[in-house]
Amino acid sequence: MQKPSFTEEKNLEAQGYHRIAGVDEAGRGALAGPVVAAAVILPCPIEEPWFDQIEDSKQLSPTKRELLFHNIHQIAISIGIGIADNEIIDAQGIIKATRLAMKLAINQLSPPPQSLLIDYMLLPEVKLPQKGITNGDKLCFSIACASIMAKVTRDHLMIELDRVYPGYGLAQHKGYGTEKHLSHLHRLGPSPIHRQSFKPVRNMIEK
């Protein structure tokens, strides 16, 4: 298993950018809840004992992810979180909503970034040098850290939302289309935080 590296960060540093934000999102494929983006500027050089534990957030156990979330929080130069809820997703489509969440996350960074490394996509509306990296959360350290921040923030949010909209098991599956989620959805019908533009939810409504 390949670990995320600093190759992209080092390239940008050599070009004179010393505040580089990694950007990633969580919850793009879920049937309920928001899409959450995180932007993270890390100190450089970074020398922390937990540093070689960083991986794509999907490869980490929830406990480990939570630990690293706190570690990153402690040492980051700056962290921004952006959230686009299910209504925005339904109104604008998931890609636009994801871009919006990413822009919001980047705008929160203080001091502001000088360049961006983004998982999979580009943000033409953001006037900063940027690079989209396929599998960025596996390959690039700053994006992997952003993916952990986005994922854990969203998980916490879904646990909260489970209290507001009980019965769907949101705290367990976090809104993703698991078998259990679909059966609850079938039984209860969609909640106000379900994405009605997503096919499995739409099918429930039309039935």
Added chain:
Amino acid sequence: MKRRDTGILGEKLARAFLKQHGYHILETNYRCPQGEIDIVAKHKGFLVFIEVRTKKSLEFGSPEESITPIKRERMKTTASHYRQTHDNLPPLWRIDVVAVELDQNGKLSRIELIENAVSEA
């Protein structure tokens, strides 16, 4: 005099001393998660991070000897943090130490500037 007061007096004396020597002080007590730097200044085109070491004469060792390798690493990390979070800084930088020695009555008995005390290597 308490240890903390000794430190505060030392930093005050160091700031005055640095100003006399043409240092333009940008910030004092800069903190980041990895450490703290007493004084950040500009001096002849350099960005300078300054650690002030204050001791009373009867204690063992000179002030500058009291910087451990761990402290050294922390200072470098903190310096990097400052450089990363501030714009329009001189590209060249170094870390200096001001050694302050006080006598038993808290009067200044020695003050010395050691330029580039913590080397890059």
